[in-house]
Amino acid sequence: MSTRLRRPCRRKSCWCSRSEGWGPLCHFLDVAQPNEPFPNLNDRETIKKIIRDIIKGSYIMLGLTVAAITAVIAALWWWLG
Known part of the structure; x- marks a missing residue:
């Protein structure tokens, strides 16, 4: 106890x-x-800006990914074709 x-x-x-x-x-x-x-830091405009920046960054990454895949496919087509 x-x-x-x-x-x-x-x-x-x-x-x-x-x-x-x-x-x-x-x-x-x-x-x-x-x-x-x-x-x-949590006001509406700040949150909207953060979301816009995230979306913009996502589109940039998507574009770079598509461009890289296209470049690899084109290089393989040229090399094998």
Whole structure:
């Protein structure tokens, strides 16, 4: 049979939203507020740009793959033909 020592939890928690900016977070951490705006990386325009870049990169890779396959087939046709 073992016994555990119970200690009160001394951890704090900070619940703040992005719309509140740096204020609540810096107050919780007891640090000065930075002069930069609060980062908001998950806004609609950023996500749309990321998706557009992924799609554009996919089309480029598809085009390069098709070009490579076509070049190999053409080389084999010329060499064997």
